[in-house]
Amino acid sequence: MKLQPCACGGIDVHAHVVPERLPDYLGAHMPALWPSSVEAPAQGGLCHRHVMIAGRQYRTISEKCWSTPRRLADLPGMGLKHQVISPMPELLSYWLAPADAQQLLRYLNEQTAAMVADSEGALLGLAAVPLQDIDLAIAELRHAVQALGLVGVELGSNVNGVPIGDPRFLPFFQACEALDVPVFVHALKPTGMDRLVGPAPLQQVLAYPSDVGLAAASVITANLLLACPRLRIGFSHGGGTLAMLLPRLQQGWQVFPALREQLQASPVEQARRLFFDTLVFDEATLRHLVERFGASQLMLGSDYPFAFHERAPAERVAAAGFDAATVSALLHGNAERFLGLPHTETQR
């Protein structure tokens, strides 16, 4: 089937799920950061729940987080044929003891797989893994892919403050490469919180893109794609601030002997092998990202169904003034390559 470059048939690689119920802790002493959820007042005809962490309401979520039929009903209006679902990042639980995290993440992975199974092919799922323990993370990834049918993995931009490019995570990325599954890196517990002046949402608004930008830069400065040449790795929020960091990194690599020695290939060249979502809320920025990273590296991202999500990710791409081949690549072609799916069209 050859798709027209319309704002339809899209694949959204950045959308989240939260199960209706979170599991009880099975051990003797529940960790303080073990999450739970409680019923909240309905709003707009939708059931809601509060996700509770450390005794406080972390976020109030609607049934769109867990109801597959609700979600499927929203996809056509967003121009989507497929959506890749991953846990709300705050559930990734790198801060729990590894065995505790693994228990929680196994439950999340099973719930994600159940939503995928209910979706008649519309949804694909990303696994969550306890990356604070590399071996356990690899084991959970294998289970999620081989037993549960998930198609890739969601990682935080840092693991307890250590950026994802740090060499300690290399064995995990090698396992992803061996399993031939993509990695989607999402901002989480960001740096720079002490540089914000204003209310709590600035964490998501300003610190998230800063953290994911530095995470993407860390993958470049650590030469990850030279160590794992077949790895497919994508970054949330359009790569955050990376587009502004990259020319300076390129210049620094040319000027500083220590950087010249560290980076085994040009930063620009390495960056153009990374994937990024389109979640930037602005057409001019989309055009700049395409110029910066290449038309082959951007994929739809919506952050559905949270309040701060892109309502019309496919329309945003269609409105940016790209040629038909680029629109098609951004809507689904690049995501198909990232996810390892068969291509639905010939243009590229």
Add this chain to the structure above:
Amino acid sequence: MKLQPCACGGIDVHAHVVPERLPDYLGAHMPALWPSSVEAPAQGGLCHRHVMIAGRQYRTISEKCWSTPRRLADLPGMGLKHQVISPMPELLSYWLAPADAQQLLRYLNEQTAAMVADSEGALLGLAAVPLQDIDLAIAELRHAVQALGLVGVELGSNVNGVPIGDPRFLPFFQACEALDVPVFVHALKPTGMDRLVGPAPLQQVLAYPSDVGLAAASVITANLLLACPRLRIGFSHGGGTLAMLLPRLQQGWQVFPALREQLQASPVEQARRLFFDTLVFDEATLRHLVERFGASQLMLGSDYPFAFHERAPAERVAAAGFDAATVSALLHGNAERFLGLPHTETQR
């Protein structure tokens, strides 16, 4: 005189000085972070000195940092008619006791004024002030402007970790407004250092733009230009990451009630009243900054004479494909407005 849009006649607002000698500490117990400088081996026919902080070599600098004739000889080749000089930011000394900092900064301001006086009108100087003590900072600014003839002030992007938009600094900005002098904000002691994977220059390369981007965002989220409508404030390194943060901040302002309440004007509208230098090492990024912030808000910046500086700031602008009016504005017209100088041409 009407200038042609050639890569000449430029005004560089981002260039640094370090005096050949740093002053002895006058008190009884020298603070550990009091800087000094010692002779270093000559290189390339230029005298060099090591700047020492806490007993370690912070940076090795050449006589271009302190020799006015050397500097003036370099300006034509960079397409510059004027350069605005400011202290190497690591000398801003916010981390010293206020009286100690004031002693050091007074010396720096006098040295800057002496270079300006030796330059036959080619150089203009920015003051350094002990912003860890607002009253002392205002007093030093008054002295630097009224007695020493400096034309503005250089601030760090944060003062001991507090971003420059924090309301505690408002009286200082009101003083700048009352004195009708511009503020140039430079990255300093950046956040995100724990997110870097690689050698020390990544601080300048990646963390500096991240910090100055968050500093510029803090000025927006704090509504600084609404409180000080006549303040002229510019940011180093093209505003760092702000260009990538801004669309998300705009969307967040539309979505989150708490942000809607906090920000008294649209983030995009506020951002387009800030000034930025052109120090981004890339023509595509320059074009994006002009689209993002407006052709009226960018001014040449070089970071001369450090190793990681832009050799041809005016040529970079001339090569970016702007129309003649934009080239003229970026080369000097915007800097003239920022600095409060008479305009040298009619195009705008």
